[in-house]
Amino acid sequence: MSRERDEEFFVGYLEVPAGLRRFLRRAVVALALLVAALAALLAAGQGPLGSGEYEFGIDRDLVGVLRAEPVAALWRAAESAGGDPAIDVVPLVGEGKRGAPAAVLALAGREVRLTGRWIRRSGERMFEVSRAAALGGDAAPPAPAASLGTTTLAGEIVDSKCYLGVMKPGEGKSHKDCAIRCISGGSPAALVARDGAGRALVVLLVSRQGRPLGPELLDRVAEPVAARGELLRLGDWTLLATSSAEVRRLTGGS
Numbered sequence: 001m002s003r004e005r006d007e008e009f010f011v012g013y014l015e016v017p018a019g020l021r022r023f024l025r026r027a028v029v030a031l032a033l034l035v036a037a038l039a040a041l042l043a044a045g046q047g048p049l050g051s052g053e054y055e056f057g058i059d060r061d062l063v064g065v066l067r068a069e070p071v072a073a074l075w076r077a078a079e080s081a082g083g084d085p086a087i088d089v090v091p092l093v094g095e096g097k098r099g100a101p102a103a104v105l106a107l108a109g110r111e112v113r114l115t116g117r118w119i120r121r122s123g124e125r126m127f128e129v130s131r132a133a134a135l136g137g138d139a140a141p142p143a144p145a146a147s148l149g150t151t152t153l154a155g156e157i158v159d160s161k162c163y164l165g166v167m168k169p170g171e172g173k174s175h176k177d178c179a180i181r182c183i184s185g186g187s188p189a190a191l192v193a194r195d196g197a198g199r200a201l202v203v204l205l206v207s208r209q210g211r212p213l214g215p216e217l218l219d220r221v222a223e224p225v226a227a228r229g230e231l232l233r234l235g236d237w238t239l240l241a242t243s244s245a246e247v248r249r250l251t252g253g254s
Helices: 018-045 160-166 173-184 215-220
Strands: 060-067 073-079 085-093 110-121 124-138 146-159 189-194 200-207 224-234 237-242 247-249
Touching: 060 085, 060 124, 085 160, 110 160, 124 160, 146 160, 146 173, 146 200, 146 237, 160 173, 160 189, 160 200, 173 215, 200 224, 215 247
Parallel strands: 085 124, 200 237
Antiparallel strands: 060 073, 060 110, 073 085, 110 124, 146 189, 146 224, 189 200, 224 237, 224 247
């Protein structure tokens, strides 16, 4: 005579059977391990967000001569490693998705005190201006940027404010719409070129007439490009004097 095996099943108002409890415990543990493994794989596949720093809410004062070209910047006296006088050039942006405010740029050519916040990444620095005050009259004409020769650089066009630390990530396709808005608002456009070891060279883009360059390149933001122009050195910054026609989109990795 055969004995019919009792089957365990769940009834909401009764205690969960022992066998079913054991099965559920094993299933929950297995699912937890699977979720943890998937999370680790996804995290490992993500690129670095960058080492930028934005001093949100920390106001600082800087004093120097305000210049509007080739990029809006504060020029401060500095001392080189050899003890010779040098210039510390600090590019300027405004709050939000904007370049330096018109009221600040109206003081170009004069000694000023700026109040705002530092933006930093890997040695490059930028200053977000909230207000400015004139301290003196017209300053002496600026020294020209030093030419480093003609070259072609390959990389990605970014808005320098976000890339240097205001946003993470501040580059790539995920940041394209934000970068377009920032550059449209006056944030300096930059070309991020990388060497064979992955080290980044951040180059501010200016026109061959010595003015900021950016809105002309909106259709190539966050795209791989090659830009030809004259490489310039201004303080600790590298600039590329070029034109829209000399910045071409790269296709197929070429």
